Amino acid sequence: MKNFQNKTELSNFIGTLKANGNTIGFVPTMGALHNGHLSLVRKGLVDNDIVVVSVFVNPTQFDNKEDLNTYPRTLEADIALLKTLSNDQIIIYAPTEDDIYGNQVESQHFSFEGLEHEMEGAFRDGHFDGVGTIVKRLFEIVTPDRAYFGEKDFQQLQIIRKLVELYSLSVEVIGCPIHRAEDGLAMSSRNERLTPVHRNIAPFIYETLTTAKLKFGTESAKDVTEWVYEQFKKQPLLKLEYFNIADIATLKPIKQTASDNFRDNKSYRAFIAVYAGDIRLIDNIALN
Numbered sequence: 001m002k003n004f005q006n007k008t009e010l011s012n013f014i015g016t017l018k019a020n021g022n023t024i025g026f027v028p029t030m031g032a033l034h035n036g037h038l039s040l041v042r043k044g045l046v047d048n049d050i051v052v053v054s055v056f057v058n059p060t061q062f063d064n065k066e067d068l069n070t071y072p073r074t075l076e077a078d079i080a081l082l083k084t085l086s087n088d089q090i091i092i093y094a095p096t097e098d099d100i101y102g103n104q105v106e107s108q109h110f111s112f113e114g115l116e117h118e119m120e121g122a123f124r125d126g127h128f129d130g131v132g133t134i135v136k137r138l139f140e141i142v143t144p145d146r147a148y149f150g151e152k153d154f155q156q157l158q159i160i161r162k163l164v165e166l167y168s169l170s171v172e173v174i175g176c177p178i179h180r181a182e183d184g185l186a187m188s189s190r191n192e193r194l195t196p197v198h199r200n201i202a203p204f205i206y207e208t209l210t211t212a213k214l215k216f217g218t219e220s221a222k223d224v225t226e227w228v229y230e231q232f233k234k235q236p237l238l239k240l241e242y243f244n245i246a247d248i249a250t251l252k253p254i255k256q257t258a259s260d261n262f263r264d265n266k267s268y269r270a271f272i273a274v275y276a277g278d279i280r281l282i283d284n285i286a287l288n
Contacts, residue, residue, distance in 0.1 A: 001083055003092040007100070007141045010093050014052070014143060022049040026144035026171075028135065031055040031094075032072035033081050036179035036187030040148040041085055043176055052142050053082060055094040060107040061130030067280075072189055093142070100137060107133045112162045118251040119244055119271050120155050120282070131156055132163050139169055146172045150179065152186045154269060154284045155251060178283070180206065186283045198276035201237045205274050208232070209285040212243075212270050216287045221245040221254040224270075232274070241273040241280070245287065 004010040014024060025044030029037050033055075044051035055078055062068035075094055082090050097105055107129035110116065116128040139147070149157045157175045164173055179187045184206035185199075194202060208231050215224045225243055232240035245254045248267045268287040273280060 001079065001087050001090055001092065003079065003094060005093075005095055005099060007093075007095060010052075010091070011141055011143070013091075017050055018143070023146075024048060024142065024144045025051040026054070026138070026142050026147040027051060028054045028056075028138050028147070028149075029078075030057045030071065030189065031078050032074050032189035032192065033078045034179075034187050034189060034191075036150055036152070038081065038085060039179045040150060040176050041082065041090065043174070044146070044148050045086060045089055047146055047174075050089055050091060051086075052091045052093055052144065054138055054142070055092060056100065056134070056138075058100075058130060058134040059097065059105055060101075060133055061127050063124045063127055070193070072192060100134070108136070110163070112159050112166070115155070115159050115162055115251050118155065118246065118253075119242060120273070123241060123273065128156075128159055131159065135160055136163060136167065136169075139164075139171055144171050146174055148174050148176055150177075151175050152178045152188065152283065154248070155271070158248070158251065184210075186281070188281060190279050190281065193279050194276055198237060198279065201235070202276050202281065204235055204238060205272060205281060205283050206285075209270055209272060209283060212245075213285055213287050216245070216268070216270070228272075237276065239275040241275060242271070244271045245269070246271060 025048035027040045027044055041051055041053060055075055057071050057073060059068055079092060107126060109129055110132040121128055149160060151157060161173050164171060183203040185203050208228055212224050212228055215227060228243045229240060232238060245268055246252055247254060248269050254268055269284050270287055271284045273282045
């Protein structure tokens with residue numbers, strides 16, 4: 001399995017692969033890989049001749065320095081995990097900050113036509129500037145034919161699609177279903193940092209989302225939202241940061257009544273962010 005730390009060496013190698021007719025898939029990650037990441041790589045291997053997996057904890061998308069410092073870094077284990085899928089069709093790119101940013105670790109400012117101001121953007125200052133900066137740079141380095149992102153970070157997925165549109169980047173962005181544990185908890189590298197007590201109660205997040213989806217068929221978005229907040233008030237081990245029902249195209253909150261929920265030909269999702277102790281978890285679910 002080839003492992004690159006230098007962007008020029010990687011770009012040259014990919015150029016040779018593409019000149020020989022190989023298609024390139026790309027899965028950008030921050031490491032601490034789990035089965036959710038592996039599901040993206042598997043999809044990439046089906047669609048492409050070669051899959052590049054980047055492993056880089058990007059400092060510019062963290063608004064909390066402590067979260068950046070404590071984010072798990074497990075490169076050797078990540079490589080071993082990827083080898084279980086393929087030893088010759090996967091390339092790892094594990095750059096240093098200098099290789100990506102040089103001597104200026106800072107974000108480019110982006111306008112994603114308002115997508116960046118909703119939900120995560122409202123609670124994580126500068127987060128999507130950091131996401132846009134690193135994804136754009138990685139796309140320029142890897143030059144993939146297709147790139148794969150999990151729908152757990154659905155807002156991020158929509159923003160990356162907008163990034164590709166705005167900059168006319170020649171990559172197909174493919175969203176992949178959320179990979180869940182057997183108890184419903186959305187796979188996340190942060191799950192490993194949950195205490196046993198918080199890991200035991202965390203599936204409550206998905207349980208609440210699935211019930212909210214059922215309620216959305218007969219109740220207004222306002223009533224469903226109020227119901228969700230009431231459920232979390234009864235759950236002292238979890239702190240609800242936000243719950244939104246939004247149009248997936250604009251990410252703007254829904255304003256319809258229950259009777260309008262399925263009449264306007266729009267697609268809606270419920271989005272949620274919850275603290276389990278010190279660990280922040282996000283999830284979402286399609287409603288219609």
